[in-house]
Amino acid sequence: MSSxxxxxxxxLPPFRRDWWLQLRFYRLYMLREATVLPLLFFVGCLIYGLxxxxxGPAQWQLWLDFMAQPWVFVLNLLTLAASLFHAKTxxxxxxxxxxxxxxxxxxxxxxxxxxxxxxxxxxxxxGYL
Amino acid sequence: MTQTIVIARYNPELDxxxxxxxxxxxxxxxxxxxxxxxxxxxxxxxxxxxxxxxxAICGSCGVMVNGVPKLGCQTFLRDYPVGLVIxxxxxxxxxxxxxxxxxxxxxHLSAIKPWLINTAEGTQPHVQTPKQLAKYQQFANCINCGxxxxxxxxxxxxxxxxxxxxxxxxxxxxxxSRDQGKAQRMPELNAKNGVWTCTFVGFCSEVxxxxxxxxxxxxxxxxxxxxxxxxxxxxxTGAR
Numbered sequence: 001m002s003s004x005x006x007x008x009x010x011x012l013p014p015f016r017r018d019w020w021l022q023l024r025f026y027r028l029y030m031l032r033e034a035t036v037l038p039l040l041f042f043v044g045c046l047i048y049g050l051x052x053x054x055x056g057p058a059q060w061q062l063w064l065d066f067m068a069q070p071w072v073f074v075l076n077l078l079t080l081a082a083s084l085f086h087a088k089t090x091x092x093x094x095x096x097x098x099x100x101x102x103x104x105x106x107x108x109x110x111x112x113x114x115x116x117x118x119x120x121x122x123x124x125x126x127g128y129l
Numbered sequence: 130m131t132q133t134i135v136i137a138r139y140n141p142e143l144d145x146x147x148x149x150x151x152x153x154x155x156x157x158x159x160x161x162x163x164x165x166x167x168x169x170x171x172x173x174x175x176x177x178x179x180x181x182x183x184x185a186i187c188g189s190c191g192v193m194v195n196g197v198p199k200l201g202c203q204t205f206l207r208d209y210p211v212g213l214v215i216x217x218x219x220x221x222x223x224x225x226x227x228x229x230x231x232x233x234x235x236x237h238l239s240a241i242k243p244w245l246i247n248t249a250e251g252t253q254p255h256v257q258t259p260k261q262l263a264k265y266q267q268f269a270n271c272i273n274c275g276x277x278x279x280x281x282x283x284x285x286x287x288x289x290x291x292x293x294x295x296x297x298x299x300x301x302x303x304x305x306s307r308d309q310g311k312a313q314r315m316p317e318l319n320a321k322n323g324v325w326t327c328t329f330v331g332f333c334s335e336v337x338x339x340x341x342x343x344x345x346x347x348x349x350x351x352x353x354x355x356x357x358x359x360x361x362x363x364x365x366t367g368a369r
Contacts, residue, residue: 009141010222010230015285022196026282029330093329096345098352 035082163201188274198276246310268301277333293343
């Protein structure tokens with residue numbers, strides 16, 4: 001459709017780069033997406049730990065010392081908080097994608113699963129068995 | 130009482146780009162944004178906006194109120210004590226004042242074939258049980274107001290994205306027991322600008338005046354698209 005002959009001159013506002021700062025809803029969405037960033041640090045720690053385990057007791061002790069540093073501890077605490085926030089948003093979205101049961105039941109079931117798996121891993125890896 | 134509202138104005142014959150103007154309107158507890166816009170039009174007959182039913186059925190009076198897509202008839206001045214800035218629906222080109230060009234939206238809508246595709250011959254009615262109706266009913270409540278497109282940053286970034294309402298409607302017809310057109314719609318859902326462009330921001334469902342939950346429909350469409358891909362991988366070439 002030609003705009004020149006009928007007086008039309010549609011104005012398309014440019015899409016703002018900072019669109020996600022404009023509304024609280026968008027900021028929460030970006031926060032959800034950003035939870036992957038501290039998780040990257042945690043995965044790095046984990047790979048470093050596995051590598052150290054293969055290198056012998058001295059390197060293993062070095063890794064333990066690294067992990068005990070306050071800044072590493074705080075960053076990993078942040079990772080835990082970020083993962084829990086992501087889990088909360090994910091668990092709430094999941095019943096909408098796969099409506100298999102009433103949403104509240106599905107959300108409760110997912111949290112129950114998380115707690116069971118977490119306790120199981122702590123018991124298994126913590127040497128309580 | 131008198132309330133101040135700010136409205137984006139754009140006259141394509143005079144203005145380089147939209148600008149904002151301030152108006153005084155009379156309001157009480159029952160004054161909707163649409164009522165306020167009609168008062169402004171009485172003050173300035175050159176002011177243009179769309180409306181029709183004034184009861185949230187026609188989907189014509191969509192505008193941005195303080196940056197959030199709303200139906201003018203369903204939004205009340207009493208909920209905005211600090212004031213309102215009314216602008217045209219985002220992510221669409223502005224034709225004049227609050228009127229946007231909905232053509233891209235309508236093209237996306239028709240691309241997914243939003244009608245019953247059924248090869249059965251004859252004039253007998255299509256029987257459907259309440260249970261079969263319940264499967265898609267929520268997604269059938271769309272009034273094509275376009276608010277979800279203004280809420281969707283993915284559509285803002287990529288206008289080729291089929292978008293919330295169109296993909297929700299595709300899902301609605303795919304779920305309909307009377308329909309046989311799923312095989313024709315799946316290529317659109319699977320395509321680059323189909324369901325996989327959605328990142329589940331979810332604001333489309335938040336602003337939907339009919340609680341259609343297009344974000345859920347699109348993400349259920351992703352499940353269907355994944356199943357379609359797996360099934361087609363095991364089908365001999367040439368088969369549908």
